[in-house]
Each structure stands twice: as C-alpha cells, then as structure tokens.
Amino acid sequence: MGLDRWNPSRRQFLTAVAGVGGAILLAPDRLRSADVDPRVEEIVSKTIAIDMHNHVQVRFVNGSADVRPAPGTGLIGEMKRSRFSAICQTWPVDSLVSKKPGDYYQHFLQGLAFEDRLLASNGMRRALNMKDLETAHTQRRPIIIQSTEGAQFLEGRLERVEEAYKRGLRHLQLLHERDDLVAPLGDVYTAAPHLGGLTAFGAQVIKECNRLGMVVDLAHGTDETVRAALKVATEPLIVSHTGLSEGGPGTVSADMQRRLIDKDVARAVAAAGGVVGVWWRLSATTGEYVASIRSMVDAVGVDHVGIGTDSDLTASYALPYTNQIWPGENGGFFRAVAGEMLNRGFAPAEIGKIGGGNFCRIFAKVTAGHA
Numbered sequence: 061m062g063l064d065r066w067n068p069s070r071r072q073f074l075t076a077v078a079g080v081g082g083a084i085l086l087a088p089d090r091l092r093s094a095d096v097d098p099r100v101e102e103i104v105s106k107t108i109a110i111d112m113h114n115h116v117q118v119r120f121v122n123g124s125a126d127v128r129p130a131p132g133t134g135l136i137g138e139m140k141r142s143r144f145s146a147i148c149q150t151w152p153v154d155s156l157v158s159k160k161p162g163d164y165y166q167h168f169l170q171g172l173a174f175e176d177r178l179l180a181s182n183g184m185r186r187a188l189n190m191k192d193l194e195t196a197h198t199q200r201r202p203i204i205i206q207s208t209e210g211a212q213f214l215e216g217r218l219e220r221v222e223e224a225y226k227r228g229l230r231h232l233q234l235l236h237e238r239d240d241l242v243a244p245l246g247d248v249y250t251a252a253p254h255l256g257g258l259t260a261f262g263a264q265v266i267k268e269c270n271r272l273g274m275v276v277d278l279a280h281g282t283d284e285t286v287r288a289a290l291k292v293a294t295e296p297l298i299v300s301h302t303g304l305s306e307g308g309p310g311t312v313s314a315d316m317q318r319r320l321i322d323k324d325v326a327r328a329v330a331a332a333g334g335v336v337g338v339w340w341r342l343s344a345t346t347g348e349y350v351a352s353i354r355s356m357v358d359a360v361g362v363d364h365v366g367i368g369t370d371s372d373l374t375a376s377y378a379l380p381y382t383n384q385i386w387p388g389e390n391g392g393f394f395r396a397v398a399g400e401m402l403n404r405g406f407a408p409a410e411i412g413k414i415g416g417g418n419f420c421r422i423f424a425k426v427t428a429g430h431a
C-alpha cells in the first residue's frame with residue numbers, strides 16, 4: 061500500500077450497508093450470470109488465479125496478543141466471489157511507528173496471531189507449496205500465501221527469516237515505507253535514498269529467503285535497490301504491485317510517479333525469470349486496468365506479468381474493496397478482469413499466465429524441495 065490513501069467514502073458506504081449488504085452486493089452477480097461469456101467462465105475455472113498483493117487489516121493491540129479478526133471479515137466468501145484461488149495476504153509491519161527496537165517484531169507476532177484467528181474463523185489455511193495451491197484450486201477452497209509488507213521485524217537478526225518461514229510465510233516483501241530501526245534492508249521509493257540501494261543485510265535476507273524457499277518481493281524498493289537485489293538473488297523475484305513509469309513527469313502526480321517502475325528495471329526482473337504485478341492505482345475502470353496490463357506485457361513479455369491489486373478483499377482497510385474497485389466490476393475481481401482481457405484481445409492462455417500462471421511458476425520453483 062502507499063501513503064496516498066484511497067478515498068474512503070465508498071469504503072464507508074460499504075461498511076454502512078454491511079449488515080444487509082451481502083444480498084445487495086451479491087444480487088448483481090446472480091442477475092448477470094446468464095450474461096457471462098462461457099469462455100470467461102472456462103478461463104476462470106482453469107486458472108489458479110493469484111493476487112500477489114492483497115491487504116486485510118490487522119488490528120494491533122499494543123502490549124497484548126489478543127488481536128481478533130475485525131467483525132465481518134468474511135474472507136472466504138470474498139475470496140470465492142473474487143475467483144482468486146489464492147491471495148498473497150499481507151499487512152504493513154510498519155503501520156505503527158516504532159518507538160524502539162522490538163516494536164516491529166511485536167507487531168509482526170501480533171499480526172501473525174491475527175492471521176491465525178482470521179484463517180481459523182474462515183476455515184482457511186496457508187499455502188506452503190505448489191501442491192497446496194493446486195489442491196485449493198481443484199477443491200475450490202481458496203487459500204492464502206502468507207506475506208508481510210516490509211521485513212522490519214528482522215531487526216538485524218537473520219534467523220528471524222526462518223522463524224517467519226516456520227510460521228508459514230512463503231512470500232517476503234523486504235521493504236515498505238519505514239526503515240528497519242536496527243538494520244535497514246534497502247532504499248525505498250518514498251524516501252530520499254540514503255543506503256546506496258540494497259544494504260549488505262538486505263542481500264543476506266534475499267539469500268536466506270532463497271535458501272529457505274520463500275518468494276522475494278522487491279515492491280517499494282528504488283530502481284537501484286531492485287537492480288542490486290537481482291545481482292544477489294539465485295531465484296526469480298517479483299515486484300508485486302506497481303505500474304510502468306513511462307508516462308513521465310506530469311502524467312501522474314509526483315507521489316505516484318516515484319512509485320512506478322522503470323521499464324528497463326522491469327525488463328531486468330523479467331530477464332531473471334521474475335514477475336511484475338500490476339496494481340489498480342493507474343486505472344479508473346476495469347478497461348484502464350487491462351490497458352495497464354497491456355502496457356506491462358508490451359514492456360516485459362506475457363510470461364512476466366501478474367496481478368498485484370494492492371486492494372483489500374474484506375474492505376477492512378483504507379484501500380479499495382477488491383471485488384468492487386471500479387464501477388461495473390461485476391462477478392468478482394478476476395472474472396471481471398478476465399472478461400475485459402478477453403474483450404481486449406488477450407488469448408485465453410495469456411489470461412491464464414497473467415492471472416496466476418506466471419506467479420505459480422515462481423512459487424513452484426522457489427518452494428520446490430522444501431517443506
């Protein structure tokens with residue numbers, strides 16, 4: 061996520077109607093089901109669809125492990141509606157300002173406690189390997205890939221990467237907005253560069269993720285940080301949520317411009333076998349979102365683009381609600397986007413790759429041979 065928050069008015073509306081909203085929000089799907097192109101349903105049914113970056117709000121309670129899922133976080137229902145087989149479910153470890161070393165580590169543990177309860181209350185679990193994703197898809201029982209946005213909980217202690225792995229993390233986004241207080245990992249695109257790109261500790265963390273079998277995500281890193289990460293990584297990496305910076309100054313706000321990836325850096329990620337995820341932020345409609353996907357495909361190739369919405373499936377956060385980011389986004393996020401992609405000339409096989417196949421290629425490779 062980022063500093064420029066989504067306009068909360070729609071979220072407040074959704075919250076306000078939540079009590080009776082299930083029926084209201086679901087009704088259009090049922091009404092439109094007869095209109096759905098059968099080719100779209102076939103694509104959606106075949107694809108292990110993945111959102112590489114999806115938030116669910118973690119409610120931290122300082123000094124307590126009693127972190128309960130927020131009322132109404134019906135994750136399983138929203139996942140089924142979205143037609144994603146899995147989401148890389150994430151939360152910003154630095155969502156609270158750390159006052160002293162140890163704080164981010166506590167936030168991390170509390171966040172995991174929250175996630176444990178959220179998953180238990182939804183009858184869900186974490187995917188640990190590719191077989192878990194395949195089973196979830198076959199059985200239509202959506203699953204999450206546990207991630208965090210920022211690795212500030214490490215605090216210079218490399219062994220905490222394995223601790224996170226043992227708690228089920230299979231995807232680590234090294235950077236967010238604030239530095240690790242003890243041992244920063246690298247420069248982020250929303251602050252003045254002061255670390256020379258990736259730090260020596262950041263490089264160690266990437267190698268440790270590669271050793272353990274965790275997907276490395278360089279979202280929020282500066283272009284210099286991403287280039288340095290590519291030099292030390294022995295497995296493909298992802299940049300889960302961004303867009304291309306090619307529009308140039310004046311095309312978007314200065315704040316947005318610095319959050320976008322240079323085409324050559326995106327190509328370097330692709331050349332190393334990686335995937336760049338396209339977020340919602342450059343798009344006001346589903347059609348514009350698909351146009352953003354097209355731009356990324358033109359830049360890096362169809363085998364290296366994915367979906368990384370940077371939205372929130374449970375509408376619990378100051379981010380758009382995944383299943384209704386745009387007007388007319390009917391039938392759940394992936395079905396709507398797949399339909400629009402088909403309309404705009406993407407072949408079914410291409411939609412499958414971008415919808416999740418490309419991420420799964422990396423997830424399978426990275427986690428192969430590990431528990």
Ligand SMILES: [Zn+2]
Binds near residue numbers: 061062301
């Ligand atoms: Zn982000």
